[in-house]
Amino acid sequence: MYKLARELLFSLSPETSHELSIDLIGAGGRLGLNRLLTKAPASLPVKVMGLEFPNPVGLAAGLDKNGDAIDGFAQLGFGFVEIGTVTPRPQPGNPKPRLFRLPQAEAIINRMGFNNLGVDHLLARVRAAKYDGVLGINIGKNFDTPVERAVDDYLACLDKVYAHACYVTVNVSSPNTPGLRSLQFGDSLKQLLEALRSRQESLAAQHGKHVPLAIKIAPDMSDEETAMVAKALLESGMDAVIATNTTLGREGVDGLPHCNEAGGLSGAPVRDKSTHTVKVLAGELGGRLPIIAVGGITEGRHAAEKIAAGASLVQVYSGFIYKGPALIREAVDAIAGLPRS
Numbered sequence: 237m238y239k240l241a242r243e244l245l246f247s248l249s250p251e252t253s254h255e256l257s258i259d260l261i262g263a264g265g266r267l268g269l270n271r272l273l274t275k276a277p278a279s280l281p282v283k284v285m286g287l288e289f290p291n292p293v294g295l296a297a298g299l300d301k302n303g304d305a306i307d308g309f310a311q312l313g314f315g316f317v318e319i320g321t322v323t324p325r326p327q328p329g330n331p332k333p334r335l336f337r338l339p340q341a342e343a344i345i346n347r348m349g350f351n352n353l354g355v356d357h358l359l360a361r362v363r364a365a366k367y368d369g370v371l372g373i374n375i376g377k378n379f380d381t382p383v384e385r386a387v388d389d390y391l392a393c394l395d396k397v398y399a400h401a402c403y404v405t406v407n408v409s410s411p412n413t414p415g416l417r418s419l420q421f422g423d424s425l426k427q428l429l430e431a432l433r434s435r436q437e438s439l440a441a442q443h444g445k446h447v448p449l450a451i452k453i454a455p456d457m458s459d460e461e462t463a464m465v466a467k468a469l470l471e472s473g474m475d476a477v478i479a480t481n482t483t484l485g486r487e488g489v490d491g492l493p494h495c496n497e498a499g500g501l502s503g504a505p506v507r508d509k510s511t512h513t514v515k516v517l518a519g520e521l522g523g524r525l526p527i528i529a530v531g532g533i534t535e536g537r538h539a540a541e542k543i544a545a546g547a548s549l550v551q552v553y554s555g556f557i558y559k560g561p562a563l564i565r566e567a568v569d570a571i572a573g574l575p576r577s
């Protein structure tokens with residue numbers, strides 16, 4: 237059935253089809269219809285970051301940036317839903333066109349630039365949702381906040397979302413906000429992590445609950461740089477790492493229409509790079525910090541590969557666009573089929 241829907245959606249411009257999909261998934265969620273669209277995935281409970289997940293396959297950030305369709309996505313069978321990236325103030329993002337499909341490679345290039353309606357709108361949507369499963373809220377900085385003051389934006393978002401999120405993702409890896417990725421390195425990273433950790437502690441006291449913090453990183457670092465990030469995460473007491481965001485590389489899409497568009501590449505071409513990052517992190521972290529793996533899962537077995545590489549949970553974005561909700565069940569089944577460690 238998704239094949240038919242995909243044909244219709246792919247006949248529209250990527251961004252129109254994105255908006256229509258969010259509207260339809262949101263409406264289906266409000267009417268409780270989405271459960272009828274797809275067979276529910278098997279139950280495969282896991283406990284990660286102190287949270288109980290009904291299955292380890294989640295929706296990655298960026299698809300529901302404003303939290304407009306939380307119930308709808310949850311009803312499709314995701315074990316957790318991550319919304320955002322949200323910024324303190326609303327912002328339009330980059331000029332259109334800024335989203336490109338590369339179907340021959342099961343890939344997407346985007347330079348959306350954190351288009352979103354701001355954290356207050358997102359929180360209104362979270363309050364309106366009925367979903368009581370694991371909700372992650374992904375936070376970022378406004379385009380016009382200088383990178384030296386990025387910490388202020390992350391803290392402003394953290395203050396607001398803390399009471400409403402099951403976990404908070406700190407996105408320092410989008411390639412579409414100038415300077416953002418510099419926060420993954422050296423003193424900038426350490427200062428950001430320290431500020432977040434200390435605010436998390438005071439918010440925990442204020443709200444009487446510990447909300448885990450996950451840092452989302454890029455696949456474009458050298459192994460040494462990834463290892464440095466792992467060390468900084470351990471030292472600062474972060475709760476998880478999400479690997480990875482989109483890549484600036486263009487391997488696997490050479491010569492295809494749109495391959496030279498600026499932005500981050502996702503889908504099948506980022507798969508191996510992402511899994512490699514997971515492996516490097518797993519080696520450094522030695523089980524002391526959970527890894528959430530995302531990047532290029534377009535078939536169930538790719539999800540299992542990520543878990544085998546050392547991840548505890550996975551997320552999907554581009555694979556969901558190309559394969560539809562059946563991918564969730566396929567991924568859960570493939571993970572369930574792995575030998576128990």
Ligand SMILES: Cc1cc2nc3c(=O)[nH]c(=O)nc-3n(C[C@H](O)[C@H](O)[C@H](O)COP(=O)(O)O)c2cc1C
Nearest residue numbers: 296297298321346480481502503531532552553554
């Ligand atoms: C159109 C688009 C928008 C995205 N927006 C965000 C975002 O706002 N925040 C974020 O952390 N990741 C964002 N991502 C990255 C995805 O969450 C994911 O990390 C990446 O696409 C790799 O996974 P995939 O190959 O399954 O798509 C976006 C990806 C796409 C394709």
